[in-house]
Amino acid sequence: MATLAEVRAAKAVHTAALMDRPNVVGVGIGRRIVGNVQTDQLCLSVLVADKIAVEGLAAEALVPSQLGDVPTDVVQVGVLRAHQDPTGRFRPAPGGVSIGHYQISAGTLGCIVRDRTTGTRLILSNNHVLANSNDAVIGDPILQPGGADGGSVANDHIANLERFCTIDFGTTGGSDCGIASAYAGFGNALASLLGSRHRVSVLQTNPQAVNLVDAAVARPLNDNDVLDEILNIGQITGTTEGALGMAVRKMGRTTGYTTDVITTIEATVSVSYGLGKVATFENQFIAGPMSAGGDSGSLIVATNSQEAVGLLFAGSTQTTIFNPIQAVLDCLNVEI
Numbered sequence: 001m002a003t004l005a006e007v008r009a010a011k012a013v014h015t016a017a018l019m020d021r022p023n024v025v026g027v028g029i030g031r032r033i034v035g036n037v038q039t040d041q042l043c044l045s046v047l048v049a050d051k052i053a054v055e056g057l058a059a060e061a062l063v064p065s066q067l068g069d070v071p072t073d074v075v076q077v078g079v080l081r082a083h084q085d086p087t088g089r090f091r092p093a094p095g096g097v098s099i100g101h102y103q104i105s106a107g108t109l110g111c112i113v114r115d116r117t118t119g120t121r122l123i124l125s126n127n128h129v130l131a132n133s134n135d136a137v138i139g140d141p142i143l144q145p146g147g148a149d150g151g152s153v154a155n156d157h158i159a160n161l162e163r164f165c166t167i168d169f170g171t172t173g174g175s176d177c178g179i180a181s182a183y184a185g186f187g188n189a190l191a192s193l194l195g196s197r198h199r200v201s202v203l204q205t206n207p208q209a210v211n212l213v214d215a216a217v218a219r220p221l222n223d224n225d226v227l228d229e230i231l232n233i234g235q236i237t238g239t240t241e242g243a244l245g246m247a248v249r250k251m252g253r254t255t256g257y258t259t260d261v262i263t264t265i266e267a268t269v270s271v272s273y274g275l276g277k278v279a280t281f282e283n284q285f286i287a288g289p290m291s292a293g294g295d296s297g298s299l300i301v302a303t304n305s306q307e308a309v310g311l312l313f314a315g316s317t318q319t320t321i322f323n324p325i326q327a328v329l330d331c332l333n334v335e336i
Helices: 006-018 178-193 326-332
Strands: 024-034 037-048 070-076 091-093 099-101 111-115 123-124 140-143 157-164 171-173 203-205 216-220 225-231 247-252 256-272 276-289 299-302 307-315 320-324
Touching: 006 024, 006 037, 006 070, 024 070, 024 203, 111 225, 123 157, 247 307, 256 307, 256 320, 307 326, 320 326
Parallel strands: 037 070, 091 225
Antiparallel strands: 024 037, 099 140, 111 123, 123 216, 140 157, 157 216, 171 203, 247 256, 247 299, 256 276, 276 320, 299 307, 307 320
16 A cells, blocks of 8 residues: 555656646545545545546546556546636626526526527526516516626626426416305405405416426527536536436535535425415425525536536525426427
8 A cells, every 4th residue: 555655756756747638637645436435545636627438538648547556546526617706797608607587686597508499509597597487578688697696687688588497386367166256256345345455366276286397598699608618517418317325516606516415306395486386396306405595597417427417496404406407408498
């Protein structure tokens, strides 16, 4: 087993050559990880943007498994960037920064997707971020940064709402139920006699209403104003199915870059949208506390790859909830 002095000596000799290899972004001293478990064996940790299978690498890009008597360990860390305030104004704008419909506070720009039919680049986030929880009109202005972060239509109009997946809150306006209408009529007549200005309206409820996603897309005014990457994560290469125990990460407007693991799959949850509006969602993923208000719309990405797992839309101080990414893409007819 190599000693600390031996690893230090190997680092001094080999760092320059290792840093010259494509994909290598750092070299340090660490403990070797085997099967996702850290061992006691000291090694030279070679930090790479993406961990690529050996058969997919050119000879000059390979990192030797041993440098003299010192073992190496290739560790994926992503593209390293100076941290930037995700609540600021970005042009071009990457995923992970503040955005929102002009009538809401602010959420997070998830990533850039492509329309399956036209190939048009579109901004992906939540319905409640880009479409004001169903209350928006197609073509409405989208701001980056969002209103809560100083964005205005005059100065920060980056896109227009393109389309959204409607959230079913289980209620619709009006009802042909005679009993309910009679009750409302009686209540309103009584309120009038008592001098109250409040009135009762009849709503049709559907307690069986369920949803799969909270998602929407917006079309940039200028294609050059958005980036095909996420701040502190990089470009997404595809999608993967979430699984129990999977390590995941996200970049969000409020809590920045955070990581956790999926603790629950196929969950049915009731989510409050304020003002008495509650929606039920099925087949959701739940992870630990890796988000806060304003992180809605963040893309959930696998920790060990550049593949999308889900779209964050809700949570609490103990949990983070996200839609399966394939359900999001299918509902909006887009691709990563």
